[in-house]
Amino acid sequence: AQKVTQAQTEISVVEKEDVTLDCVYETRDTTYYLFWYKQPPSGELVFLIRRNSFDEQNEISGRYSWNFQKSTSSFNFTITASQVVDSAVYFCALGGSARQLTFGSGTQLTVLP
Amino acid sequence: GAGVSQSPSNKVTEKGKDVELRCDPISGHTALYWYRQSLGQGLEFLIYFQGNSAPDKSGLPSDRFSAERTGGSVSTLTIQRTQQEDSAVYLCASSLTEGFPTDTQYFGPGTRLTVL
Numbered sequence: 001a002q003k004v005t006q007a008q009t010e011i012s013v014v015e016k017e018d019v020t021l022d023c024v025y026e027t028r029d030t031t032y033y034l035f036w037y038k039q040p041p042s043g044e045l046v047f048l049i050r051r052n053s054f055d056e057q058n059e060i061s062g063r064y065s066w067n068f069q070k071s072t073s074s075f076n077f078t079i080t081a082s083q084v085v086d087s088a089v090y091f092c093a094l095g096g097s098a099r100q101l102t103f104g105s106g107t108q109l110t111v112l113p
Numbered sequence: 114g115a116g117v118s119q120s121p122s123n124k125v126t127e128k129g130k131d132v133e134l135r136c137d138p139i140s141g142h143t144a145l146y147w148y149r150q151s152l153g154q155g156l157e158f159l160i161y162f163q164g165n166s167a168p169d170k171s172g173l174p175s176d177r178f179s180a181e182r183t184g185g186s187v188s189t190l191t192i193q194r195t196q197q198e199d200s201a202v203y204l205c206a207s208s209l210t211e212g213f214p215t216d217t218q219y220f221g222p223g224t225r226l227t228v229l
Contacts, residue, residue: 035217045220046202089154099169100146100158101218 002027006104013082015110020078021107023092029053032096034068034075037110039106040088049074082111114138117221119205125227126195134190134224138207145188146218147180151201159203162188167189195228202226 003026014021025034036048049059051068058067063083067076079086089108092102118137126132138145147159158172162182173179177196182188192199202225205220 037220042222043202043225044222045206047217047219050217095218099144099161100148100172101156102158103156105155 002094002096002098002102004030004092004102004104006090006092009105010108010110011089012112015084016081016090018078018080019082019109019111020076021090021092021109023075023077023104025073025075025092025094027096030064031094032094033095035095035101036066036075036077037091038088039091045091048077054063060080079109082109084111084113087111117205117207117219119203119221119224121224123225123227127229128197129194131191131193132195132226133142134192134203134226136188136190136205136207136221138186138188138205139219142207142209142219143185144208144216144218145182146206147188147190147201148204148206149201150204150223154201156204159190165214192226195226197228200226200228 005024032053034051038046038048056068063080065078087107087110091106092104095101117139117150120135122175124132144163146161149159160167160170160173164185165182177193180190202223204220204223206220208216208218210216
């Protein structure tokens with residue numbers, strides 16, 4: 001069975017602070033993908049990034065960066081210099097031999113002006 | 114191009130009535146997925162389609178729930194004899210293929226179902 005844990009239920013930061021969202025996963029698959037989705041107040045899930053289990057190279061894209069570590073089964077997401085528009089619920093998800101995604105419970109990020 | 118669309122955006126119904134929720138995937142996407150998002154349960158998988166067939170219906174919560182897909186495109190999720198616990202946001206997603214490992218799934222805006 002697959003499982004995704006996002007231990008942080010809510011995070012509140014002041015604009016321009018950096019913030020890291022944690023994600024820990026469990027799977028028996030040797031090949032799998034990890035995803036981050038953003039759900040703003042409008043409700044639509046927006047795809048942010050996908051990483052496969054063979055690619056532990058971390059990436060920076062603008063203000064976003066991701067840290068994937070297979071040794072600790074973690075896939076953390078960092079927003080640098082946060083902005084009010086980053087306020088949303090962020091979901092980590094796992095996809096593998098079962099075609100559906102297994103989602104974490106989400107982290108509500110609030111960025112205060 | 115156009116994203117995943119869902120209709121209606123909101124549906125209020127009375128307990129015991131049947132409802133149909135529609136999903137129109139991204140053009141050319143062969144795989145289609147239904148999920149449910151509720152306060153107590155988070156995001157739950159319901160069913161997925163590859164073309165018109167549904168290899169995995171394991172997430173459907175009861176036999177009151179059914180889904181079909183026609184022409185490899187539009188899908189309809191039907192809930193019969195709705196119950197208050199069916200109240201949730203029903204999300205549809207599509208992906209280019211149902212390739213392994215999971216291809217990226219793109220989500221629609223959802224249908225908010227309220228059962229009174």
